[in-house]
Amino acid sequence: MIEPVLTAPPPTGWDALRGVLSRWGLGRNRYRVKPGLYGLGSPGPDAPVLVTANYKLSFDAVRRAMAGRDLWLLVLDTVGINVWCAAGKGTFGTDELVIRVRSVGLGDKVRHRVLILPQLGAVGVAGFEVAKRTGFKVVYGPVRVEALPAFLDRGMKALPEMRRVAFPLSERLMLAPLEFLQALRYFAVFLGLAAVWTLGRGGSASDLASAAWPLLGSVVAGTVVVPGLLPWVPFRSFALKGWLVGLAWAGFVCWAKPAGLRMAGGQLLLLPAVSAFLALNFTGASTFTSQNGVNREIGLFARPMAASALAGAVLLILHGVRR
Amino acid sequence: MSLGPGLRYLPAVASLKLDIEACTGCGTCVEVCPHAVFDISDRKASIKDLDACMECGACSRNCPARALAVSAGVGCAQAIFNSMLTGGPPDCGCGSDQGSSCCS
Ligand code: SF4
Numbered sequence: 466m467i468e469p470v471l472t473a474p475p476p477t478g479w480d481a482l483r484g485v486l487s488r489w490g491l492g493r494n495r496y497r498v499k500p501g502l503y504g505l506g507s508p509g510p511d512a513p514v515l516v517t518a519n520y521k522l523s524f525d526a527v528r529r530a531m532a533g534r535d536l537w538l539l540v541l542d543t544v545g546i547n548v549w550c551a552a553g554k555g556t557f558g559t560d561e562l563v564i565r566v567r568s569v570g571l572g573d574k575v576r577h578r579v580l581i582l583p584q585l586g587a588v589g590v591a592g593f594e595v596a597k598r599t600g601f602k603v604v605y606g607p608v609r610v611e612a613l614p615a616f617l618d619r620g621m622k623a624l625p626e627m628r629r630v631a632f633p634l635s636e637r638l639m640l641a642p643l644e645f646l647q648a649l650r651y652f653a654v655f656l657g658l659a660a661v662w663t664l665g666r667g668g669s670a671s672d673l674a675s676a677a678w679p680l681l682g683s684v685v686a687g688t689v690v691v692p693g694l695l696p697w698v699p700f701r702s703f704a705l706k707g708w709l710v711g712l713a714w715a716g717f718v719c720w721a722k723p724a725g726l727r728m729a730g731g732q733l734l735l736l737p738a739v740s741a742f743l744a745l746n747f748t749g750a751s752t753f754t755s756q757n758g759v760n761r762e763i764g765l766f767a768r769p770m771a772a773s774a775l776a777g778a779v780l781l782i783l784h785g786v787r788r
Numbered sequence: 789m790s791l792g793p794g795l796r797y798l799p800a801v802a803s804l805k806l807d808i809e810a811c812t813g814c815g816t817c818v819e820v821c822p823h824a825v826f827d828i829s830d831r832k833a834s835i836k837d838l839d840a841c842m843e844c845g846a847c848s849r850n851c852p853a854r855a856l857a858v859s860a861g862v863g864c865a866q867a868i869f870n871s872m873l874t875g876g877p878p879d880c881g882c883g884s885d886q887g888s889s890c891c892s
């Protein structure tokens with residue numbers, strides 16, 4: 466049975482807000498639209514066919530970029546995940562595309578035989594295989610949806626810069642709050658333990674605060690400072706970047722609140738290791754790190770990081786006990 | 789460099805291999821690569837910037853001549869840590885669509 470052409474109400478301001486919240490892991494996790502064939506404007510048999518994921522933000526981004534044009538939008542079922550991620554997992558993949566082209570009866574809706582995919586969809590889709598199985602030729606459009614109109618107007622030819630993935634400051638700073646919030650969960654556990662320990666031994670809330678702020682700073686160093694200053698922090702390794710910024714922070718802590726050698730040693734061993742670990746985690750959000758590269762970093766730095774953190778924690782606890 | 793100065797990852801780790809004999813010079817790899825790793829001249833592809841490769845696998849998946857090989861995966865520390873714990877393949881948490889990770 467051929468599925469009917471779908472329509473969707475225009476995106477609202479509320480949609481945009483929910484989008485931002487969902488990016489930060491707040492609110493409802495998956496934010497999807499129904500997979501299938503949509504008509505934007507009033508597409509005829511010669512209108513281009515764009516393919517996207519059934520992640521609401523991807524869907525709305527295409528609609529926004531292509532406002533005022535007539536075209537078909539083929540939405541694949543990626544369980545509400547964006548194109549790049551879904552392509553990596555294979556849900557934005559060859560099989561799903563082939564099945565969807567058939568189930569919506571695309572061959573009868575359009576006269577041409579061209580599917581335009583986001584370039585990053587190529588991670589999951591083998592264009593030549595789709596052509597073999599459906600008769601539709603796959604053309605990879607630009608990486609960023611904002612360049613789509615220009616791509617179409619140039620006769621589906623991409624300028625070299627349309628083909629490149631970037632990682633601008635704005636994007637890095639968009640991701641930083643999420644990294645920070647995720648790290649705060651671990652910090653909360655630490656705070657809970659530290660509270661039991663400090664208050665249990667008759668310490669005050671200000672004792673607790675003075676134990677907590679150096680660590681909180683190292684969390685900020687790894688999740689906000691390193692992402693923000695990514696190109697300018699020395700070293701290519703994310704772990705080393707984090708370690709360096711964390712070391713600067715630990716140096717500041719020791720200078721601002723001198724409290725003896727053991728304390729200083731503890732801070733200098735623990736704080737940079739925490740920042741290094743968190744910065745290493747930012748590889749997941751970056752757009753240019755490779756799996757073998759991250760493996761190499763883990764192989765080189767995971768053990769020293771853990772040892773340094775452990776030694777630092779022991780020194781700090783000793784400092785606390787002896788006081 | 790498209791990413792801008794400073795946004796380069798570790799050198800000499802990428803697993804990308806090109807079988808120059810098999811290559812037909814179709815240019816698909818140039819089209820799909822998000823980091824401009826390839827060049828085409830005299831109807832053959834060449835790897836001009838190996839260290840820019842993020843091992844996404846788009847080129848090898850789309851090479852009709854099967855001339856490209858790369859161990860595709862996610863460059864995501866959390867995913868790799870998780871796989872060490874679970875013994876499964878590295879898979880980032882982005883399935884929960886948090887926009888973070890390999891994929892935002
Ligand atoms: S996609 Fe394959 S055959 Fe085509 S140019 Fe690249 S390596 Fe050669």
Ligand code: SF4
Binds near residue numbers: 824845
């Ligand atoms: S694996 Fe990805 S980044 Fe590396 S060369 Fe192929 S397309 Fe480019």
